[in-house]
Amino acid sequence: MNTESRLCRKALTSLTDHLLSPAWRDPDIGIVHLGIGNFHRAHQAIYTEEAVAGAGGEWGICGVTLQGDVAKRDALAAQEGLYSVVERGPDAERVTVVRILREVLALPYDRAALFARLADPRVRIVSLTVTEKGYCRDGKTGDVDFGHPDIIHDLAHPAEPKTVPGILVAALRERRDNPFTVLSCDNLMHNGAALRQVTCSFANAIDPALGEWIATAVAFPSTMVDRIVPATSDSDRVSAATALAHADALPVPCEPFRQWVIEDCFPAGRPEWELAGAQLVSDVAPFELAKLRMLNGTHSALAYLSMLAGFETIDAAIREPDMHRLIHSMMTYEIIPTLAMPASFDTLAYRDALLSRYANPALKHRCAQIAMDGSQKIPQRLLGAIATRIEAGQPFARLALAIAAWMVFLRGHADDGSHYEIKDPLADRLTSLVAAAGPLPEKRLNALLSMREIFPAELAENLVFQHAVTDALVAIGHGARSAIAQYAR
Missing domain, CATH: 3.40.50.720 (NAD(P)-binding Rossmann-like Domain)
Structure with missing residues (x-):
């Protein structure tokens, strides 16, 4: 033209x-x-x-x-x-x-x-x-x-x-x-x-x-x-x-x-x-929370796991059976129970619509784009649901895996060694903490949990939360795809 x-x-x-x-x-x-x-x-x-x-x-x-x-x-x-x-x-x-x-x-x-x-x-x-x-x-x-x-x-x-x-x-x-x-x-x-x-x-x-x-x-x-x-x-x-x-x-x-x-x-x-x-x-709050946790939360989970596992786009990631099962279960068993929606809102239909949208091959929504600014997104998208699950005494292993994936993502390279840029307002501090902590899961966890801009003290000091994320970090240490398969069961 x-x-x-x-x-x-x-x-x-x-x-x-x-x-x-x-x-x-x-x-x-x-x-x-x-x-x-x-x-x-x-x-x-x-x-x-x-x-x-x-x-x-x-x-x-x-x-x-x-x-x-x-x-x-x-x-x-x-x-x-x-x-x-x-x-x-x-x-x-x-x-x-x-x-x-x-x-x-x-x-x-x-x-x-x-x-x-x-x-x-x-x-x-x-x-x-x-x-x-x-x-x-x-x-x-x-x-x-x-x-x-x-x-x-x-x-x-x-x-x-x-x-x-x-x-x-x-x-x-x-x-x-x-x-x-x-x-x-x-x-x-x-x-x-x-x-x-x-x-x-x-x-x-x-x-x-x-x-x-x-x-x-x-x-x-x-x-x-x-x-x-x-x-x-x-x-x-x-x-x-x-x-x-x-x-x-x-x-x-x-x-x-x-x-x-x-x-x-x-x-x-x-x-x-x-x-x-x-x-x-008159009240947007229930709709906000459903979208924030079900769509945005699982989008972030997909993005960080995919960056480690080598999936470039969301549709490619969700087509993998283990990833699909993981995200389906995360929404069904860990996120939906944290919501209180109007009777007219069908959460299971919303879940299925989200999974269909993720699988749209025409969009090519890049995981790297969604992975940006994690320090700003994670508290709203994932930590709120985790806190609700902890308060109710309910498990949240899949959500913990998403947090662990972000923590490992900050190292700046996928499992195959390919490098990517960390684009985040706190990138310098985050990457410095990760580099200083080294590969040990406990050290990485403690370093990042010290950041009160991301993790409130009540959650960061909660032993149930610490143990769940540590377990997920150990699993990712054996490879992101292996961890996805393990947590999709």
Whole structure:
């Protein structure tokens, strides 16, 4: 594809078979989204476009990259905000062009434009997909991490913030007469409440009155989001270009399944997302916990075991009979009993749907991608379920195997000797501890359990937990595939 055939608005007249709805009027911007990555573009953006197509409303999206990614900004701008979603099922592929993205900004280069947009009363929602580390959150207190270098910068220079808490507080300070709703869409339990606490603690450090006002006047609804969205590859670009006859620099691959559960608390209004299949509820917590433990927890277990065993993608791993039995049993016997779901929610059907989604050969969801940022993910995804099992006096050997796999994963190489990079906010400390501890399971365990950012003292000092993880470390010492087979029984 040459530059003249790049995806653009003029091309839409020939792409009606690839649009979510043929009837369309470009809406004004009503949502600013921080963290314009693949997940948002394959999830909330599609829900929003379908809602606007069905019910109207000025809910166009201004997407913001917070990492100074001008390449992404410029590529999307060159395509007039258009991009395609490559939806891959086991037997079919569908390419759809999304039109809801009206503007893309990149910090710090577009700071003035961003704050002008956030000050606009027509912006009624600021949403986020920045991952947990983007919150700059103290894992012990839940407040903002006042020792984080970017938070230190933002407190000293509140008009030039780098962080999410700094941006939100600076923007809300100017919106006291008509605050926007702050909508977290990250994989974090009680994400709305978590973001409220981070934001308010930051605001209190600048102006206690402002912090009190944010705590009482600004809505922070919680959400639960679900869709498998791998990183974009060259094959995705080829698929998009072949289907559209126009080049798309930033197509987004994803699975057909999607889910969005939203706490219905939007004082300033919202798109009619329910028309697109979103569930608007009064309490997101049960759905959050089911997804966090059943999907995210087993995803992490799969990722770390697979990195050691030499499986590159989730579908390849789950096709192995022992791995399938292990994950099936982990959900059935160790995770589902920790949940308290509404009667209408069929946990066994959800389990089976997850296993089918994992086996989708079209996605090629890389285990290395899921394995990133384990220090941030493990406490929420795995340790909560383990603590519940311990409290109930119930076994959790398979969950302990997942923790042990992460601990061994930190050595930086698979069983066959092939090396991989440890991508984690605490990578330097983690790898140093593992290197100093050496190969002995007990030493490795004690070194990593000392990290209170990951393991709370009550769990780290629990002998039942220690013994279960030690046993799993010993098993993995004989090879990850052998351990998988042993624990799948």
